């Protein structure tokens with residue numbers, strides 16, 4: 065039985081690399097993969113999914129208004145796996161649409177992304193994935209102190225941890241540092 069998977073991790077946990085490796089593994093088994101990324105993530109150009117270790121692939125970009133069920137039925141129904149990178153930027157409705165595809169078409173959908181934003185609160189898409197995904201797993205990354213990183217700290221121009229601002233900071237990937245909660249609480253009051 066196919067499942068909806070949510071594979072979450074903090075920044076720097078190699079989520080994108082794992083998404084691309086997973087795509088490669090399916091393709092090696094002669095399966096056709098539809099790679100999706102929400103339009104809001106513009107840091108690597110419009111249609112490229114790129115990991116820090118250099119892997120990259122072109123992807124189909126979905127806007128927030130796009131009905132993924134319809135998109136799949138009309139243009140990509142020959143694909144037998146769907147992989148989503150930066151899935152935290154999906155809308156809750158789009159997560160439901162992906163779940164419907166899993167059930168109606170019996171194909172696996174694997175979503176890779178962050179669980180929480182820089183204020184430690186869930187992204188709406190990630191919240192919906194925690195609610196309805198059938199398989200949830202964590203991709204771990206490490207804080208500089210050695211503990212597991214659970215917070216995606218956002219830094220300002222001076223290297224200070226910021227805790228206010230909009231949830232999405234477009235093009236600001238290098239402004240984020242994975243930290244454990246203890247270090248995050250400490251650095252909220254001092255420069256790194």
Ligand SMILES: [Zn+2]
Nearest residue numbers: 207209244247
């Ligand atoms: Zn730490």
